Amino acid sequence: MRAITLALGLMLAVPVFAQSNMPPSYWAYRQLPDAKQEAKAQALMQELRCLVCQGQSIADSDAELAGDMRDLVRRRIAAGEKPEHIRAWLIERYGDWVSYRPSTAPIAWPLWAAPLILLIFGAVIVAGRLKRKRS
């Protein structure tokens, strides 16, 4: 068994991308024992952007830093911190870019307003159409 593990370990040692010297962080691939906390952590992880990937959340990435961020999220949630607080902490350090949920800052107002405007605009056109059709 040991020999196989060693042989496998040697195989795994093929440098395929820039790997650090440490294994993944403890909570990178472990779930919190409390299901409710894990669900909160999971929901937050789906909305945080992986800093070193091409457009993935940390919940969907095998990158080391993504694992470290998952570890950070889970540890803090387990310690009782609110998800919003953790998100804000990360935004403080990396900017709005790190959160997939656009903020409520002025930069994002057009984004939230646009669907409403589209809907109203469209509804007006349609209503005008339907009225005209009747007469």
Next chain:
Amino acid sequence: MIAEAGLAALWLAAALSLLGLFLSVVHVRGKLDADRAVRSLAIVQGVLCLLAFAMLLVAFANTDLSVALVAENSHSAKPLIYKIAGAWGNHEGSMLLWVTVLGLSGTALAAFSRQLPSRTLIAALGAQAALALGFHAFLLFASNPFARLDPPAPQGRGLNPLLQDPGLAFHPPTLYLGYVGLSVAFSLAVGAMLAGDVDRKLARAMRPWVLGAWIFLTLGITAGSYWAYYELGWGGWWFWDPVENASLMPWLASTALLHSVAVLAARNALKAWTMMLAVIAFSMSMVGTFLVRSGILTSVHAFAVDPTRGAFILILLGLYVTAAFLLFAVRAATLREGAPFDPVSREAAIVVNNLLLTVILGIVFIGTLYPLMAEAVSGEKISVGAPYFNAVAGPLAILLGILLAVGPLLSWRQEKRPVLRKLALPALFAATALVIAFLALPQATVLAKLGLALAAGLIPAAVLPLIGRNPLRTPLAVWGMAIAHLGAGVAVAGMAADSAFTVEKLTASRPGETVSVGPWLVRFESVAPVAGPNWTAVEAELRASRGGGVQILRPQSRFFTSPPTETNEAAIKTLLNGQLYTVLGQADAEGRWQLRLWWKPLVTLIWFGGVLVGLGGLLAFVGHARRAWRRRALI
């Protein structure tokens, strides 16, 4: 020799499109009867493109390393199917596929269109030739697939392991048939607006193209979603990634177009909507091509990141779409109102359907491009992802779903009967499901609960148009509509179930240990090395049981040598009521292996629903084709 033949075929095809464009302009202006000539040119041009594509496939199948593209993207040790599929697993090859479908669409349009007036058809073929000309130029001047490498490479660089999958053989060609098939709808719209002939005949000519392209898009997107699901190793099936959105936008536009063209064909109404949607649908295809190949948006799926090529496509896109929009602006006044209809009628329902689909399209468009816009204006970088799209498009999709249940029950022009009473039972199912969901699933999201309720109502409601009719006398198109709508309901059920019921388990285990996930007990039996044609892997054996028999799963952690990459090959077991999804990760220093296990009840309904939608479309296609055939036989 083969590569040169392919290149020559492309040049010839380009020259023929130029000639075809010129002749069609001359014909439309009434200076010459070039009907036969333009048609023949369109047919030959498409065949030449097909020839060129065949040459590229041969070069890849033989791993001809003197062709630069093959040297960059292939390897002699690859299995044959991936050698061939690898032809379109890169920018130049996939662009050639794009141009080939464009050419063949022109061929089919020229060969099979009988009921359109000559002027309209020739104008449409001219538009198609103009499109072909631009994209041929792009291919020949900026993305030559047949460039030679001198001296030939000793060995190829290999194909990205994530692409060495049956998905690559199926997903891109299917999608391209969809995207680029929409070019015919675009050309027909442009041709009809130029010739001044927007009517039922145009709609009947356009419909098979829209339907056909839409079926391929639906199946292509469904396949892509399933491919990402089992390949990426985390159980996600849609990520609102910019490239995914780029494929969704033409689909949304063509779904709206499909319904709009049906109204135009049946009632000669919604002319302006239909023309605009036809232009927008292919414009979205071109925007998608631009986004994916220019490198302006970050995505896991983006291939060639080349701003020069991007600029070329942008210019083409700008020219074509601006010209079409201008044409629409100028001709919109001549699109005279068709037959009137009541606010409560099938036409009205389709108008609302168009509205909702267009707004969702707008939301996906804005959400995808907003980070770019925000950065252009303020320099700030923001991210727009699933939280935005789900929050904003989700409720609209629910509304659309409700409309799907109501619309088919209304008659054309005016519905005075109390048809909504038929929805009493589906509404009851929906309400019951909603209450149960809110009571029994506190941890599920609101959208998931609404989705479950919608599915519970939509699935029975979709078959209502079939009830009370003789199944053998019901037109195939009605069967198609019912099955497609049913498929939509089934897909929503799958999406909501995946969101609400999935159970995840992450562990670090030693062989011999047992883990539970949902109702399953999974025993980690062993780990062993295995090898494949161009990879080696570590394979785990898992035995899962939930009372009855045992399911054996073998997830792998694979290593490819050229290029050196590590991937996770998930082991998935599909059962009647869900999927068991297992992934093997790394081992730690103490011999514990990372295992990721999911029990996903009803998740396969997502793709099964997608296939049903495609099937419904196919039935409708055949139904309309048969009717057109019969009508022609009578003349």
Next chain:
Amino acid sequence: MSRAFRLLPIILLVWVLLAFAWRLIQPPDPTVRSQLVNREVPQFVLQPLVDGVPGLTSADLATGEPRLLNLFGSWCVPCIGEAPVLEDLQRRGVKIDGIAIRDTASGVSAFLRRHGNPYARVGSDPNSNVQLALGSAGVPETFVVDGKGVIRRQYVGPISSSDVSKIIVELKELR
């Protein structure tokens, strides 16, 4: 449909095309930058990793003298290229502290032995905690910290020899 309605799609189209053209001319910069520039270094305490080289705390960065904070790893290839530049800076009197990201004692000792040790202190950050707290997303990165512990500038990627004089001037100005 009135004139305005018909022209609206074209106006929107032109706007979108212009935005695309802008993005092609100004390609996106994928560098992730810390937002903590001109803010205080967050509090941290990092254990030593190598014999004879003390560990690092945030207090050590606020001793009154401007310093460089360099994030590195023995597994990081560009860090090897950066090592001579850091040596050069240290020889010219610049104080440099290091944080070894996701590294082992043996790895770091071997690295310092082979490429020289420009660091006054090296702290161990095995889970990237402090890296995340600093708003850094990779290695190597270097922060210019003033005497009061406030981050003044971030260099993402290896420092090159052409940056050396700039850094020395900057540190002098921060005194």
